[in-house]
Amino acid sequence: MNAADYQSFADAWESRATIRTRPRRVLENDDKLIYPLGRQPLVLGETFLRECPQLRDFALVQTLYKFINDVVIFETEIVDKTARNIAKNRFDVTFPFACRYDAMTVVVDEDYHALVAMDFMQQTIAMTGIGPIELPGEIELSRAIPAAVALAPQHLRGAVELICVAIAENTVTGDVAAFAKDDTIKQSIKGLMADHLLDEGRHSGFWSRMVRIYWHTASEGDRHCIAQILPVFIGHYLTNDIQRSFDLRLIDALPINDRVQQSLRDEVSGVAFPINRHHPLVANIVQFFRSSSLLDSPCVQSALRDYLI
Numbered sequence: 001m002n003a004a005d006y007q008s009f010a011d012a013w014e015s016r017a018t019i020r021t022r023p024r025r026v027l028e029n030d031d032k033l034i035y036p037l038g039r040q041p042l043v044l045g046e047t048f049l050r051e052c053p054q055l056r057d058f059a060l061v062q063t064l065y066k067f068i069n070d071v072v073i074f075e076t077e078i079v080d081k082t083a084r085n086i087a088k089n090r091f092d093v094t095f096p097f098a099c100r101y102d103a104m105t106v107v108v109d110e111d112y113h114a115l116v117a118m119d120f121m122q123q124t125i126a127m128t129g130i131g132p133i134e135l136p137g138e139i140e141l142s143r144a145i146p147a148a149v150a151l152a153p154q155h156l157r158g159a160v161e162l163i164c165v166a167i168a169e170n171t172v173t174g175d176v177a178a179f180a181k182d183d184t185i186k187q188s189i190k191g192l193m194a195d196h197l198l199d200e201g202r203h204s205g206f207w208s209r210m211v212r213i214y215w216h217t218a219s220e221g222d223r224h225c226i227a228q229i230l231p232v233f234i235g236h237y238l239t240n241d242i243q244r245s246f247d248l249r250l251i252d253a254l255p256i257n258d259r260v261q262q263s264l265r266d267e268v269s270g271v272a273f274p275i276n277r278h279h280p281l282v283a284n285i286v287q288f289f290r291s292s293s294l295l296d297s298p299c300v301q302s303a304l305r306d307y308l309i
Contacts, residue, residue, distance in 0.1 A: 002213070002216060003095065003096050003099070003213050004096070006098050006099055006209065006213065008099075008102055009105075009202055009205075009206070010101060010102065010105070012202065013102075013105045013202070016198065016202075017105065017108075017199060018109070018112065018113075018195040018196070018198055018199055019108060019109060019112040022195050024119070025116070025120070025188045025189075025191050025192045025195070026123070026188055027120065027123040027124060027127055027186065027188050027189075028186050028187060028188055029127060030186065032184065032185055032186040032187070033060060033184050033185045033186070034057070034060050034061055034064050034124065034185065034186060034189065035060040035061070035063050035064040035067070035185065035189075036179065036184060037060070037184065039063070039067075039179075040059060040060060040063040041268075042247055042250065042251070042267075042268055043056045043059050043060065045264065045268075046267070047260060047263040047264050047267055048264060048267075051256065051260045052254060052256050052260065055254055055255075055256070058130060059254070061124060061128055061130045062130070062132065062133055062250050062253070063250070064124060065121060065124070065132040065135060066136070066246050068117040068118070068120060068121045069132075069135040069136065070139050071113060071114065071117045072114045072117055072118060073138065073139050073142065074139055074141065074168070074172070075110035075111065075113050075114040075117075076110065076111060076114045077142070078139075078141050078142070078165060078168065079106065079110045079165060079168075079169060079203075080107055080110050080111060082161055082162065082165045083103045083104070083110065084103070084104075084107050086099065086100055086103040086210070087100045087101070087104035087106075087107060088100075091158055091162075092155075092157060092158020092159065092161075093158050093159055093162060093214050095213065099209075099210065099213070102206055103206075106203055106206060109199045109202075109203065110203075113196055113199065116195075120189075120192060133249055133250060133253045134249060135246075136242050136245070136246055138242065139242060140236065140239060140241075140242055141164070141168055141237060143236055144164065144233050144236035144237040145164045145165070145233070147232060147233070147236050148160050148161075148164055148229050148230075148232055148233035148236070149161055149164075151228075151229045151232060152225065152226070152229060153225065155222075156222055156225060156226060159218070159222070159226060160226060160229055160233075162207075162210060162211060162214060163211055163214075163226065163230070163292075164237075165207060166207035166208060166210065166211045166288065166292065167233070167234075167237070167285055167288055168237070169200065169203050169204050169207045170204045170207065170284060170285070170287070170288035170291075171281050171284045171285055171288070172200060173197065173200040173201060173203070173284075174281075174283075174284040174287075175284070176193055176196050176197045176200055177197055179193045180193035180194045180196075180197050204288075208288065208291045208292045211292040211293075212292050212293050215293055215297075216293075220299075223297050223299055223300070224299045227297065227299040227300045227302070227303040227304075228303055230300065230303055230304060231303055231304065231306070231307075234275070234282075234285065234304075234307065238273070238275045238279055238281060238282075239275070240273070244268060244269065247268045248265060248268060251264045251265055276306055276307065277307050282307050285307070286304070286307060286308060289304065
């Protein structure tokens with residue numbers, strides 16, 4: 001895709017963006033789950049089910065808070081930064097005005113998603129009376145993007161940042177879609193996820209097109225250099241360290257005896273997906289590489305061979 005071929009989605013944003021079209025989502029006081037069981041393996045473990053099943057809702061509420069915290073960090077510190085720099089023509093890669101206008105709508109959307117997430121946290125605290133335990137100050141991307149960018153020569157750092165953010169936005173879209181379809185959770189949370197998905201579908205396409213425009217202009221040498229950095233980024237992005245640390249902190253907050261706590265710690269420490277083609281997020285990542293045209297390049301195919309099915 002050439003920059004000249006880019007078509008703005010301004011009209012679609014005006015008519016469909018959630019900040020323009022969706023009412024406030026209000027948390028229901030019903031018997032539905034506040035967070036999907038399958039997304040917090042701790043509460044499905046043998047020890048938890050045997051020793052403290054009555055603490056399930058406390059654990060799920062805390063995991064919701066961590067999810068909300070992750071959303072706020074992702075939207076305001078990761079995506080917002082890159083989109084804002086593109087919009088204000090301060091990015092290392094130069095894009096035409098139509099791209100920069102759309103980038104500003106991404107900024108508006110993402111900050112609004114963060115606001116809605118914070119509103120939901122306030123509603124949950126008010127309804128349940130459960131305040132959050134200490135939440136992480138960063139997400140995996142907070143480490144993965146700087147690690148990848150640091151490997152790039154100065155003239156490619158913006159391009160690497162762009163591709164990393166695009167990978168993350170496309171991965172999040174698939175993850176949110178699965179969340180939005182879960183019938184076990186409260187309708188307001190499903191609605192929140194559906195709203196988010198409506199915007200993220202537009203965003204994922206935007207980032208893919210930005211990468212296609214850049215990749216079309218990149219030299220073969222620059223493509224080779226970036227290709228070698230991609231596995232490093234993926235390795236950092238798919239680690240489980242921050243989630244594991246949070247789960248251990250959550251276990252420490254449970255009113256249970258030391259023996260049960262240690263058993264839960266042992267179970268949590270053994271839960272981690274392998275960072276290879278079998279990781280549940282890799283299919284989304286590979287799909288991005290296809291849609292953005294990166295996977296058309298032999299150097300990218302070679303660099304990602306461990307992740308390709």
